[in-house]
Amino acid sequence: MSGDGGRRLLDRYPRAGRRDAVHRHELLRIRGRSVAWIPPLILLLAIVAVDYQTPRDFRIISWLVLVPGIAAAICGLRGTVVYAVLAPAVYLLADTALPDQYQAGMADFVLAALGGILAMAACAVRVRGERRMVHMRDIADATRRTVLRPLPPGFGGLDHAYVHLAADTDARVGGDFYDIQPGPHGTRVLLGDVQGKGLAAVDVAAALLGTFREAGYHEADLCTVAERLEIRMIRHRARLAALGDPEGDRFATAVLLGFTDDAPDTVDVIVFGHDPPLIVGPRGVRALPPGDTLPLGLAELGLRAGPPPVNRVPLEPGETLLMTTDGVTEARDRHGVFYPLGDEVAGALSADPRAVEPRRLVALVRDGTLRHCGGRLADDTTVFAVRRLR
Incomplete structure (x- = not known):
């Protein structure tokens, strides 16, 4: 039994309430819709913008390897795959737009692609663990309803x-x-x-x-x-x-x-x-x-x-x-x-x-x-x- 005031208190003190690690993605929702895809997108655009505004001998485009890593931490597997493909693609477009003497080259492209592959693998492991936690939570809830029946x-x-x-x-x-x-x-x-x-x-x-x-x-x-x-x-x-x-x-x-x-x-x-x-x-x-x-x-x-x-x-x-x-x-x-x-x-x-x-x-x-x-x-x-x- 809990009212609106009780939910606010449980949100303020999550250790005392019903929220746990499985529900952390609820914090990345606005009006019921997931916004977990926004932080990686902002990071991607920020890296491209900074790289474009800085002198040509100062390149940070290789930082795009961070984008799929951030997505792996907060997005689902599908979103991580999107950013794992998008980051190397953006790298190619941004790098080839410059003269040859200022291009970062294939080495950083391989780094961005490899980072995307590792991010997808990490996300798959994370999602599997969270599904297991959800299953364990459902078992605990069934136990609670059996012991402390409604x-x-x-x-x-x-x-x-x-x-x-x-x-x-x-x-x-x-x-x-x-x-x-x-x-x-x-x-x-x-x-x-x-x-x-x-x-x-x-x-x-x-x-x-x-x-x-x-x-x-x-x-x-x-x-x-x-x-x-x-x-x-x-x-x-x-x-x-x-x-x-x-x-x-x-x-x-x-x-x-x-x-x-x-x-x-x-x-x-x-x-x-x-x-x-x-x-x-x-x-x-x-x-x-x-x-x-x-x-x-x-x-x-x-x-x-x-x-x-x-x-x-x-x-x-x-x-x-x-x-x-x-x-x-x-x-x-x-x-x-x-x-x-x-x-x-x-x-x-x-x-x-x-x-x-x-x-x-x-x-x-x-x-x-x-x-x-x-x-x-x-x-x-x-x-x-x-x-x-x-």
């Missing part, structure tokens, strides 16, 4: 909005995970953060989301859903240890919510070592207690036996639950100051009561985080806001 509007009776920015832009998905699962026992919401980032964390996130989607639908008790998540984390770690994975000791912090039909003015909350959600409403911002449940995968280290405690929290009409991962809470500016999430939300709410809407709230936190850290995301960043539909 959520339709009003899914599970909730008004929701979310944004996810992966710190590993090549992976395009990281260790943050979230989902909404409606079922016969109410609607469950999960947001979490796997220790670490990158593709290794994606494996853990996919395992936990698969368990949540099944248990969240079938299990009547939210505690049972929490226990299933803990068991799944332990099983996953055991499998990684059996495979000899050096990163098999990962854990995950998470927030598990339950919205039930029999208590429409409350929400059940279980916090697994994660930052507790903020409740944002017309009366201001309040934080839920952090709870004493350890992260998923570390329950055996705790002193508490049995299922994790469920905190039932009353909700007033119109209140929104705002959940974030540590990409937001641990974002720092150039002075090392953490992003003041609560103060930022409270200030925006006092200025505009409509900021309580999930869509506006997520955009506010996303834009504020990017501005605060200058787009240098140190960790995967997810902002997720939900409230009941009335």
Whole structure:
């Protein structure tokens, strides 16, 4: 989810957004049309013009060898071929127009022709690499849609909005995970953060989301859903240890919510070592207690036996639950100051009561985080806001 303001911020901070090396040619477009052919043409004309204006014993026409090289860097293969042919042809015309004693000769012509051949070869290698990157990006996008599936509007009776920015832009998905699962026992919401980032964390996130989607639908008790998540984390770690994975000791912090039909003015909350959600409403911002449940995968280290405690929290009409991962809470500016999430939300709410809407709230936190850290995301960043539909 992103609006026009979000796109401007992502353009300003490309490391935090969706652009990568594959899309760099978008910068050479005007109104949707490619203008990559213009810089080589300008260079070609400039060389010819300077060569014509300078004294005849000062020749720079051999510099035309640079033209196909520039085209190979920014144009497609077809455009590079055009300039690889055009540069030697222009060289012949410009050189033969002068008296014999001022001509550069065939040696420079061979140089221009050889430069064109090398430029075509370099462009072919570059284009092949970019096509491979596009293919890898499509695979990453398919993985992202599988792990972090799109959520339709009003899914599970909730008004929701979310944004996810992966710190590993090549992976395009990281260790943050979230989902909404409606079922016969109410609607469950999960947001979490796997220790670490990158593709290794994606494996853990996919395992936990698969368990949540099944248990969240079938299990009547939210505690049972929490226990299933803990068991799944332990099983996953055991499998990684059996495979000899050096990163098999990962854990995950998470927030598990339950919205039930029999208590429409409350929400059940279980916090697994994660930052507790903020409740944002017309009366201001309040934080839920952090709870004493350890992260998923570390329950055996705790002193508490049995299922994790469920905190039932009353909700007033119109209140929104705002959940974030540590990409937001641990974002720092150039002075090392953490992003003041609560103060930022409270200030925006006092200025505009409509900021309580999930869509506006997520955009506010996303834009504020990017501005605060200058787009240098140190960790995967997810902002997720939900409230009941009335």
